[in-house]
Amino acid sequence: MKIPKLAILFILVVGTVAYLTYIRRPQILKETISKPQYPHSRTDPTNLSTDRFQYGIMIDAGSTGTRIHIFQFLLEENATHKLARETFRAIKPGLSAYVDDPEKCTDGIQELLEVAQESVPSSQWNITPLVLKATAGLRLLPGEKAQQLLDKVREVFDESPFLSRHDSVSIMEGTEEGISAWITINFLTGGLQGGDGATVGMLDLGGGSTQITFSPQDEKSIQTSPIDYITSFQMFNRTHTLYSHSYLGLGLMSARLAVLGGVEGQPLEGSTELVSPCLAPDSTEHWEHAEVDYTVKGQKAGEPIYESCYSKVEKALYKKVQKAEEAEDAHFYAFSYYYDRAVDIGAIAEKDGGTIKVNDYIEAAKKVCNSIAETPPTHPFLCLDLTYISVLLQELGFPKDKELKLAKKINNVETSWALGATFHYMELHSRD
Structure with missing residues (x-):
């Protein structure tokens, strides 16, 4: 019997649809998940089954810019998360630039929220937490002025389609920043998911503060540490006890000012001229810090530069740092200015990262300081x-032969505190 052409066409269409729906589609989904998209991906998340994903939005309001991180997590049967994708966007300047006109900060926040709306399926908007945490830029502002900026952000959040709570907008404490960065690193390296409890420590050297965070293994070191240095929290059905402390005023820029003899936020006895043995002899440099313009001069030639500079640094750090027990035994990642200065001395490639020993910083300091009289460095403050x-690391308890890992990304994901802070926030509100 001859089959009509229309019937043959109908059978072909039905067969193709069935193949794509029940055979080919699961394979496409599997391939998409097994090759997760990382920062700057523009893949449309609505192409995937949204009930298998959870989203979190973290806005990092720093001193020089505001950055949005939109995380897409793949939900696993054992209640753990896998990072499927991160969408990232940054704008300048930071919120603190609008201190005298808070209303103007809302345009930038709106711009970032538009990116979030493009990245998160609309069906998930009302259950996706939206959080902004401000760091050094707002910490340095007078309380009332910082609050005005935060209030404006809250107004924008309240009108957005995302989930905004009473604690969605805040200034981040330094210790919280350290813990969040530790969570990020150990999630990306697998330390949080592993059953053996093997984790790595975190060192961060920012402009205004520096943090150290790691998981001590000896109960004695937990008991003998200052009580406010020890914290515990739950994540992924495990309790983590951390040694974590943030040293405000010991970030590289604030410490540089202290070593030079200045006072944070105010000219020295009405003058902005400083003299230091850490600069090339008879040199003059101009440096702006915390909206104060300084003129910094090197001392007269003939003084032993490294020894004189070392003495100034020791004085600036005297009795300000607690030596961390077990720090020399734990594996550590180091970030921010630890990374940047390692690049400056050629110890690592800027894009690749690598490893460095404490002694490498020491020897580089001696070499740079002792040569600046004849060959001024490109970076006048490098010595x-x-x-x-080098002194800070030793004061924290790291021996000269201690090796540190330096990385800006792990598995193609930025090693910022944003991912850890998102996990921590979602964990705190998991029972809401």
């Missing part, structure tokens, strides 16, 4: 910065 880093 000071390297000397400070």
Whole structure:
């Protein structure tokens, strides 16, 4: 019997649809998940089954810019998460630039929220937490002025389609920043998911503060540490006990000012001229810090530069740092200015990262400081910065042969505190 052409066409269409729906589609989904998209991906998340994903939005309001991180997590049967994708966007300047006109900060926040709306399926908007945490830029502002900026952000959040709570907008404490960065690193390296409890420590050297965070293994070191340095929290059905502390005023820029003899936020006895043995002899440099313009001069030639600079750094750090027990035994990642100065001395490639020993900073400091009289460095403060880093690490309890890992990304994901803070926030509100 001859089959009509229309019937044949109908059978072909039905067969193709069935193949794509029941055979080919699961394979496409599997391939998409097994090759997760990372920062700057523009893949449309609505192409995937949304009930298998959870989203979190974290806005990092820093001193120089505001950055949005939109995380897409793949939900696993054992209640753990896998990072499927991160969408990232940054704008300048930071919120603190609008201190005298808070209303103007809302345009930038709206711009970032538009990115979030493009990245998160509309069906998930009302259950996706939206959080902004401000760091150094707002910490340095007078309380009332910082609050005005935060209030404006809250107004924008309240009108957005995302989930905004009473604690969605805040200034981040330094210790919280350290813990969040620790969570990020250990999630990306697998330390949080592993059953053996093996984790890595975190060192961060920012402009205004520096943090150290790690998981001590000896109960004695937990008991003998200052009580406010020890914290515990639950994540992924495990309790983590951490040694974590943030040293405000010991970030590289604030410490540089202290070593030079200045006072944070105010000219020295009405003058902005400073003299330091850490600069090339008879040199003059101009440096702006915390909206104060300084003129910094090197001392007269003939003084032993490294020894004199080292003495100034030791004085600036005297009795300000607690030596961390077990720090020399734990594996550590180091970030921010630790990374940047390692690049400056050629210890690592800027894009690749690598490893460095504390002694590498020490030897580089001696070499740079002792040569600046004849060959001024491209970076006029390199002698000071390297000397400070080398002394700081030793004061924190790291021996000269201690090796540190330096990385800006792990598995193609930025090693910022944003991912850890998002996890922590979602964990706190998981029972809401």
